[in-house]
Amino acid sequence: MTKLRLYLTINYAFSAFSGTTMLLFSEQLNQIFHFSDPLLFPIIGANLLVFAVFVFYVTGWQIEKSGLVKLISLMDAGWVVGSVFLLLFGPFGISPIGLWIIGIVAVWIGFLGYKQYSNL
Template sequence: MKTLKNVMLINAISSGATGLGLAIFPKAIAGLFETTATMPFIEVGIFLVAFAALVFSVSRGNPMNARAVRLVIVLDTLWVIGSAAIVLFQPFPISVIGYVGIGAVALWVAAMAYLQSAGLRQMSVSK
């Protein structure tokens, strides 16, 4: 169970740091994506900070709430599916670096979802 707590803490920190970066430096990120639109980066950043707070809160539970962990896994999975659709269909006029970045973040989030799922299974076995 300690592993699940650690994975969730890593998820919270990485999500929060990414969210803060997007919200605080939207012009720089927009430049990498070769777009002038900054609001989508701010909005995603705010969402990620809120998500990070949720994940952190769930990670501190003792014992952890399995339903809350599943919610985090579902949200991570939806992020991966949405990112995959964006990379596959490329609906936005952004740079290759932008699409590669979206894909790289999706891989990280997929790893978090996988590790959290494994931790949740381990938590169920140890009960």
């Protein structure tokens, strides 16, 4: 398995896991993050599952198309930028543990995006 394929595989597996977790445990996540919107985590989770399917497709059948891999890395960068915004400005009254989770996931996604891009 090439390094690029490895990092893309980790990306889609983590995205699928995260999306499924958000769909199945949205009430618990709302409590952890101090959110009250019952649709927030299911919407993010469903979008993560769509992203995971896209990354899975690229990994299996389109990995030679560097533009698609760059797009995935760009979307990862967008996640990181959004996370940094949440961490810096705290616009929604996110709990301290929620902020830690956002920060840890942002570092992880940033790492995956960087490794994907650098292994093109």
